[in-house]
Amino acid sequence: MKWLWRCMLVLALVVVALLAWWFFRSPSAQTGASQISATDAAALRDPALIERGAYLATVGDCASCHTRQGGARYAGGRMLPTPFGSIPSPNLTPDPATGLGNWNFEEFWHALHSGVGRDGKLLYPAFSYTSFTKTSRDDARAIFAYLRSLQPIHQPPSESGLAFPYDQRKSLIAWRALYFKEGEYKPDPARSAEWNRGAYLVQGLGHCNECHIARDALGGMSDSHSLTGGRIPAQDWYAPDLSMQKNGGLQGWSAQDVFDLLKTGQSAKGTAFGPMAEEVTQSTQHLQDDDLRAIASYLQSLPPRPPVRQEASAIDVTAIIGQGAKVYEKNCADCHGMDGNGIAGVYPPLNGNSSVVEPTGINATRMVLLGGFAPLTAGNPRPYSMPPFAQQLGDADVAAVVTYIRQAWENKAPPVQERDVGKGRNTPID
Amino acid sequence: MPEQATRGPFGLRLARHGYLPALAAIFFLLMPFAHAVDAPAKPVPDTLQQRVAACTACHGAHGEGTPQSGFFPRLAGKPADYLTRQLGYFQQGLRKYTPMEYVVRGMSPAYLQEMAGYFAAQSVPYQRFPTPPVSAALLQRGETLATHGDAARDIPACQSCHGTQFTGVQPSIPGLLGLPYDYLSSQLGSWRTGTRAMAAPDCMAQVANRLDAADITAVSAWLATRELPADMHAQLAGSVTPALRCSVLETNAPQATMPSGDGA
Numbered sequence: 029m030k031w032l033w034r035c036m037l038v039l040a041l042v043v044v045a046l047l048a049w050w051f052f053r054s055p056s057a058q059t060g061a062s063q064i065s066a067t068d069a070a071a072l073r074d075p076a077l078i079e080r081g082a083y084l085a086t087v088g089d090c091a092s093c094h095t096r097q098g099g100a101r102y103a104g105g106r107m108l109p110t111p112f113g114s115i116p117s118p119n120l121t122p123d124p125a126t127g128l129g130n131w132n133f134e135e136f137w138h139a140l141h142s143g144v145g146r147d148g149k150l151l152y153p154a155f156s157y158t159s160f161t162k163t164s165r166d167d168a169r170a171i172f173a174y175l176r177s178l179q180p181i182h183q184p185p186s187e188s189g190l191a192f193p194y195d196q197r198k199s200l201i202a203w204r205a206l207y208f209k210e211g212e213y214k215p216d217p218a219r220s221a222e223w224n225r226g227a228y229l230v231q232g233l234g235h236c237n238e239c240h241i242a243r244d245a246l247g248g249m250s251d252s253h254s255l256t257g258g259r260i261p262a263q264d265w266y267a268p269d270l271s272m273q274k275n276g277g278l279q280g281w282s283a284q285d286v287f288d289l290l291k292t293g294q295s296a297k298g299t300a301f302g303p304m305a306e307e308v309t310q311s312t313q314h315l316q317d318d319d320l321r322a323i324a325s326y327l328q329s330l331p332p333r334p335p336v337r338q339e340a341s342a343i344d345v346t347a348i349i350g351q352g353a354k355v356y357e358k359n360c361a362d363c364h365g366m367d368g369n370g371i372a373g374v375y376p377p378l379n380g381n382s383s384v385v386e387p388t389g390i391n392a393t394r395m396v397l398l399g400g401f402a403p404l405t406a407g408n409p410r411p412y413s414m415p416p417f418a419q420q421l422g423d424a425d426v427a428a429v430v431t432y433i434r435q436a437w438e439n440k441a442p443p444v445q446e447r448d449v450g451k452g453r454n455t456p457i458d
Numbered sequence: 459m460p461e462q463a464t465r466g467p468f469g470l471r472l473a474r475h476g477y478l479p480a481l482a483a484i485f486f487l488l489m490p491f492a493h494a495v496d497a498p499a500k501p502v503p504d505t506l507q508q509r510v511a512a513c514t515a516c517h518g519a520h521g522e523g524t525p526q527s528g529f530f531p532r533l534a535g536k537p538a539d540y541l542t543r544q545l546g547y548f549q550q551g552l553r554k555y556t557p558m559e560y561v562v563r564g565m566s567p568a569y570l571q572e573m574a575g576y577f578a579a580q581s582v583p584y585q586r587f588p589t590p591p592v593s594a595a596l597l598q599r600g601e602t603l604a605t606h607g608d609a610a611r612d613i614p615a616c617q618s619c620h621g622t623q624f625t626g627v628q629p630s631i632p633g634l635l636g637l638p639y640d641y642l643s644s645q646l647g648s649w650r651t652g653t654r655a656m657a658a659p660d661c662m663a664q665v666a667n668r669l670d671a672a673d674i675t676a677v678s679a680w681l682a683t684r685e686l687p688a689d690m691h692a693q694l695a696g697s698v699t700p701a702l703r704c705s706v707l708e709t710n711a712p713q714a715t716m717p718s719g720d721g722a
Contacts, residue, residue: 306563399561401564404565409569456556
């Protein structure tokens, strides 16, 4: 029987060796000619193609991540916060040394579609190729043409803030195997063209799911939770569930409300703030009306959600709510009304507001602390604003007033603890 | 004689007073509806003051700054172009203060300019703030720096740019009087640590880096204790010949990051 054991051992070693080879092989299967051919370069200079690419780059909000504060647009350098460390965005301008100047379309496609960089290195999914993979090749080509038309900016990459082991790109092999499904969007023939357009934009370039989903400890997400809302890691805002049906985060919203929020930054149901405000200002307000309607139509089709089980609170919040009501009457009621319905077109309602009743309470807490302007858009060029209360209210008062608005009127959301407010004060704004 | 009954509209039996009470009743019944349609309970004033509540929560409704401490600085009466530039600098991260960076994010240059104009146009009395006890010798040193500078160390007098009365110069050089000691000294310190800057060439960064800690105490204390002139307005544009090249003295329009799409 000894020979059998030897055979098994050899077999096991071969398997291990094969696995090791598979895991650690260089993923750069293709390293073709990297220079752009003359005919390709000429085709990429087509003004109509560039214009379409500019629009699509706006839909994808590429500039938001690929521009640092006060920096040249698309030249990169913004540090994207993740729980594993900050990752700098690269330079997308056609500078040969520091940007995409020497890239050809196949390399760009490989990055956008497969999440693999020019030298074969695996890209961190802070770059949302998990969504962008759904983008069509034609659209990707238009975006590439647009990026090539930009003024080249020489801006070397910033240093990564990732710690070991996350700075090891090989570790992404496992991550990708778990969470990355490569593939262009496949239209659903049973649905309308409008619905398919909306699905394509939401799932692909719009990369809505990158925020509006719960992530696990490894920063991964599963299809079954698509657009069901989640806490944005590191940034610490809650991106609400986007279902407009029963028990959905946007229950009670009409297609027009979705359209209005994306177009102007505010709707009858609420106002965008935090990362969504930037999204509206930089991206969605510039979308064509048809595309916005398509997005609303797709969101309307998201299924109803199971009812949230109301767990009995372990603490008696009667006194806290009483205190919160006083804080509310003094500081909030002038604008948001004693009835919590706000003032149409100016101040958002808090009653039934998806960001007030989201599961964590972090949004309302941070809004009370930070205040700020409604998104500035062409439809709202001189927005009204909310005062920050960070310097005026202590943690106990903030917790009380947030708990109050989460349980007043028709709202039924769990209370917020005083200690969570303190955390909110120290959260970076980016 | 029995009361003469009359029939009103909808067949209502009316007393001899006829239609009048009925009309009055109908009028009062309809009042609440008319009220609800015509005038909401409390209309939101369409004023800039109302719009910029996020600013006035700290800086005061008229930009008067925090009473007593002056922690949130006074904005009232500062040159409009100066304020516009500062808002742009917060947007670009040249000036670092998280709440300010958050609040100006995504605002357009036009709107920032309008806000700056609002605070520049406010006129409220200046407050006096407590100053730390400093020696007469140190105050003297402050006065010398402010009025003559220190040629040996290439430090220009404050006066040479900020105006003969230290009340600033239009359109973009701020006044230095009526500000608390803490504010003045912390601004000079911020220029040294890089948490406050302006577009290059940044003359104040040069000046602040030539000052030592005692200079900063001296000049801030002297400015903070100085009596205020009757006219606190900034001097006319072009009335000083600055000693250093500085972006605020150049005529290009204030820079702000305009959030704009690419294709729309």
